[in-house]
Amino acid sequence: MxxxxxxxxxxxxxxxxxxxxxxxxxxxxxxxxxxxxxxxxxxxxxxxxxxxxxxxxxxxxxxxxxxxxxxxxxxxxxxxxxxxxxxxxxxxxxxxxxxxxxxxxxxxxxxxTVPLKREPTSAPCYLEPAEVEAILAQPDRSTVAGMRDHALLSFLYNSGARIQEALDLCPDAIRFDAPHCARLNGKGRKERICPLWPETVTLIEKLLERQPRAPDERIFVNRYGKPLGASGVRFKLAAYVDEAAKAVPSLRSKHVTPHSFRHATAVHLVAAGVDITVIRSWLGHVSLDTTNHYAQANLETKRKALEQVGAPAASNVPPSWKRDASLMEWLDTL
Incomplete structure (x- = not known):
């Protein structure tokens, strides 16, 4: 050069x-x-x-x-x-x-001028409630690492947080008194508040009792006290999914990542009838179109909608294109 x-x-x-x-x-x-x-x-x-x-x-x-x-x-x-x-x-x-x-x-x-490449848009892969329960049952909660993993996965499902949002979580971002909630910093440094179940807050409190952290220190750390990385979480989650698949075979056909819990949160909120704009705010989506993907993904919601519509009544009257012989003859000449 x-x-x-x-x-x-x-x-x-x-x-x-x-x-x-x-x-x-x-x-x-x-x-x-x-x-x-x-x-x-x-x-x-x-x-x-x-x-x-x-x-x-x-x-x-x-x-x-x-x-x-x-x-x-x-x-x-x-x-x-x-x-x-x-x-x-x-x-x-x-x-x-x-x-x-x-x-x-x-x-x-x-x-x-080099163009972006279009990719097929597929429905998000999400976890059913029974699959979530099976995965959450795998960490050995008698150990600090097991308590940490169980609390982290529970928090991901409760909040619908992205994995890095959860890993950046500090004690001062959580309201431990009722009403429980967590303050998350998402993409574009946009802050949002997510409600938390009392059970999730209890899990985090017990983890902090075993592994104390300063108010501005990250909660989820490794055995050396260093913040967990997303790759490490994916590695541990894959092992838990393999074990959970023995009890819930449907997990074998799914590619489960930490983001799968975010998908599961969204789809389960849709199934519970929560307004789509509330879910958008909950997940921190910029566009409502992104949130609408979850409304389309839930097969159970679609089934219930179909039941409300009902099947069309059978009719013995032939369609108009079959009744008009002259039109069919004319089409045959083309």
């Missing part, structure tokens, strides 16, 4: 000035963008046959971006959603470069 190449200073300014100071991006967004650029630079360096330090701005062409996205999806086995997240991070940088250095606007425009 020549000394005149602006890429290192542009990338540094993008993260330090644009994302942090001007956009005030969350730490999760910054880490996601950081990981994207780590992968992209290593990918281009391998294709060019040099080190990452030799990658120039001109090397990051639209063709290289397309090749990287193909590798992300097919080489690394990532989902289309992950592919689109990688592209969003790259697009954001080149939008910044186009504003900062207009001489690169042609290259930026080519990269910005």
């Amino acid at each position: 020549t000394r005149s190449d602006p890429f290192p200073s542009l990338l540094r300014a993008f993260f330090q000035e644009w994302l942090v100071e001007q956009r005030s991006a969350s730490v999760h967004t910054i880490r996601s963008y950081r990981d994207t650029w780590r992968l992209l630079l290593r990918f281009i360096a391998e294709r060019k046959g040099g080190g990452v330090a030799r990658v120039a701005l001109a090397d990051i062409s639209a063709d290289e971006v397309r090749a990287f996205l193909h590798h992300t999806e097919h080489g690394r086995g990532s989902t289309i959603g992950t592919r689109n997240c990688r592209l969003a991070a790259i697009r954001s940088f080149f939008s910044f470069v186009a504003d900062r250095n207009p001489e690169y606007v042609a290259q930026c425009a080519e990269v910005l």
